[in-house]
Amino acid sequence: MSALLEVTGLRISVGSKRSRTTVVQDVELALDAGETLGVVGESGSGKSMSGLAVLDLLPPVARVDEGTAIFEGRDLFAMTKGERRRLRATLMKMVFQDPMTSLNPVMRVGAQLRESVMAQGGVSRQDASRQAVELLDRVGIPDPAARARRYPHEFSGGMRQRVMIAMAVAARPKLLIADEPTTALDVTVQSQVVELVKDLQDQFGTAVIWITHDLALLAGVADRVAVMYAGRVVESATSESIYRAPRHPYTIGLLESIPAPHFPHQSALPAIPGAPPDPRDVKAGCPFADRCSFVIAHCRTEMPPLAVSQRGDRAACWVQPQVTMPSGKDL
Numbered sequence: 001m002s003a004l005l006e007v008t009g010l011r012i013s014v015g016s017k018r019s020r021t022t023v024v025q026d027v028e029l030a031l032d033a034g035e036t037l038g039v040v041g042e043s044g045s046g047k048s049m050s051g052l053a054v055l056d057l058l059p060p061v062a063r064v065d066e067g068t069a070i071f072e073g074r075d076l077f078a079m080t081k082g083e084r085r086r087l088r089a090t091l092m093k094m095v096f097q098d099p100m101t102s103l104n105p106v107m108r109v110g111a112q113l114r115e116s117v118m119a120q121g122g123v124s125r126q127d128a129s130r131q132a133v134e135l136l137d138r139v140g141i142p143d144p145a146a147r148a149r150r151y152p153h154e155f156s157g158g159m160r161q162r163v164m165i166a167m168a169v170a171a172r173p174k175l176l177i178a179d180e181p182t183t184a185l186d187v188t189v190q191s192q193v194v195e196l197v198k199d200l201q202d203q204f205g206t207a208v209i210w211i212t213h214d215l216a217l218l219a220g221v222a223d224r225v226a227v228m229y230a231g232r233v234v235e236s237a238t239s240e241s242i243y244r245a246p247r248h249p250y251t252i253g254l255l256e257s258i259p260a261p262h263f264p265h266q267s268a269l270p271a272i273p274g275a276p277p278d279p280r281d282v283k284a285g286c287p288f289a290d291r292c293s294f295v296i297a298h299c300r301t302e303m304p305p306l307a308v309s310q311r312g313d314r315a316a317c318w319v320q321p322q323v324t325m326p327s328g329k330d331l
């Protein structure tokens, strides 16, 4: 099966004409139709930038310098702005942490949903209105017919998040990029939103890229996980490999920092000491070396490539420690 989306060699820089800083490089991401890819990493690791680049929604200071993003056989980066806009109206959608970035504050929720439904074409206005109410019902909004006549500000945070997801799936996109949409929500609502996206994905066959700093959130959700650090993908593997036999020390550190009750036998909570490097301060070798407990001399002189294992998993580490997470870490 060929990939729905395959990003290779993605490099993004920010800045002005005179000085630019590379914030994302050599990023490779791939997912098949209907699949879920988790993209995880600390703040500033380049997760959002990578997602925004796929949708042509980068902020004005940022630009794609290199790379391809093949979506259904065509390179997104070679398309015109108009073509990309049309794709965003139908085939690929993004949901953000702040729902108000994708909801129109002065338009009734039902009308916004109706427009999204109509974007796929071939749907009458009346039918689209009916589908809008159905979608509100599907995402768990009580009394959906009455709620459709309300404005976004009349919804609570969690409910607004659901409306935004309903908006995103209304046009039956093939790809949904969810950029930390649950971060501002409490844990219960968070897992409800995750379940909701999973349900909608099963129903509509949508592929989902979940961007998050929370590796625990992706357990049981993602088919594959790409771990990003300092603008690069440092490990990319099936969920099973990531959670049971991670090969990159950063992934191991992230797993070890997941607090109980996920890992009940874990007494202390060893966060990864140190901080990621400043992207303006480029040094030779692996960017994780200074924080890594497995570091060897070679790490400080040469950047390890994203090497492919026999199982098709990838890790950018010279050492690739053989660690098996206890079965309790099977979240």
Ligand SMILES: Nc1ncnc2c1ncn2[C@@H]1O[C@H](COP(=O)(O)OP(=O)(O)OP(=O)(O)O)[C@@H](O)[C@H]1O
Residues within 6 Å of the ligand: 014, 015, 023, 041, 042, 043, 044, 045, 046, 047, 048, 049, 050, 059, 061, 213, 279
């Ligand atoms: N508008 C901007 N102008 C300049 N630099 C930016 C801008 N937005 C992000 N960056 C820089 O780009 C890099 C990647 O940021 P990005 O937002 O993609 O990271 P992230 O992993 O998504 O982090 P977060 O979880 O905080 O959203 C960071 O070094 C960040 O400082």
